[in-house]
Amino acid sequence: MATDDFTENTTKLKVCGIRSITEINELKTLDIDYFGCIFAESQRQVDSELAAKITRIAHRHGKRTVGVFVNAMIENIVKIVEETDIDIVQLHGDESVEYCMELTQKLEKLYEKNCFRKRKNFPAKTKLWKVFGVTDELPNIADYKPYIEYPLFDAKGENRGGNGIVFDWDILKKLEKHSFVLAGGLSIENIQKALDYKPAILDINSKVEVNNRKNKKLVENIVNLVKKK
Numbered sequence: 277m278a279t280d281d282f283t284e285n286t287t288k289l290k291v292c293g294i295r296s297i298t299e300i301n302e303l304k305t306l307d308i309d310y311f312g313c314i315f316a317e318s319q320r321q322v323d324s325e326l327a328a329k330i331t332r333i334a335h336r337h338g339k340r341t342v343g344v345f346v347n348a349m350i351e352n353i354v355k356i357v358e359e360t361d362i363d364i365v366q367l368h369g370d371e372s373v374e375y376c377m378e379l380t381q382k383l384e385k386l387y388e389k390n391c392f393r394k395r396k397n398f399p400a401k402t403k404l405w406k407v408f409g410v411t412d413e414l415p416n417i418a419d420y421k422p423y424i425e426y427p428l429f430d431a432k433g434e435n436r437g438g439n440g441i442v443f444d445w446d447i448l449k450k451l452e453k454h455s456f457v458l459a460g461g462l463s464i465e466n467i468q469k470a471l472d473y474k475p476a477i478l479d480i481n482s483k484v485e486v487n488n489r490k491n492k493k494l495v496e497n498i499v500n501l502v503k504k505k
């Protein structure tokens with residue numbers, strides 16, 4: 277699995293589902309490593325125009341952005357990556373190994389075309405995170421490894437994501453430290469326990485919302501725990 281120089285032996289933090297300029301402006305100076313923009317059908321869905329603005333603000337503050345897709349057409353993902361400059365593509369559907377291979381090739385071509393637009397401080401190549409919806413068993417992800425930076429384990433629920441529920445984290449004990457992203461129902465109540473499983477990244481979303489928007493105080497409480505402030 278190819279991780280980049282940004283990866284260290286500490287747990288990083290992603291806040292997903294940013295859907296307004298107000299939210300990114302409120303959160304941009306906190307010690308958050310990644311902001312997520314959801315392109316899939318969702319109450320948190322954004323278009324590429326808004327995601328490009330969010331990404332510009334995030335990049336100016338040294339943060340990366342993650343685009344969340346569910347079974348999207350590969351051409352659409354490549355177009356959105358080009359339009360928005362997002363750093364990571366999170367595949368939250370039933371995308372196959374072959375799909376990840378094809379997307380990797382297409383993103384490589386896009387990189388060759390646009391490599392002159394190198395991002396300051398960031399590797400310009402777009403990475404893939406493949407999501408696996410789990411309950412109490414880990415799937416076999418071996419064939420995905422050549423194409424992804426990280427597997428992301430989320431609780432299998434009624435919807436594709438944003439279910440606000442956890443899975444049996446004990447299944448993560450078998451994994452190498454800092455080799456995966458953990459999502460699903462993460463909140464101030466369980467974030468300390470989640471850290472004990474040594475994920476590379478904790479991905480918070482619905483549990484830090486009030487009135488359908490990210491709440492700065494709720495996010496800040498989690499930042500303080502994860503970054504031990």
Ligand SMILES: O=C(O)c1ccccc1N[C@@H]1O[C@H](COP(=O)(O)O)[C@@H](O)[C@H]1O
Pocket residue numbers: 292293312314316317318319320344346368430436437438439440441459460461462479480481482483
């Ligand atoms: O949040 C959504 O609406 C969403 C829709 C479609 C795909 C993914 C989505 N969110 C992702 O779900 C996980 C867990 O979220 P939660 O903490 O349980 O609310 C996270 O990776 C989000 O990126």
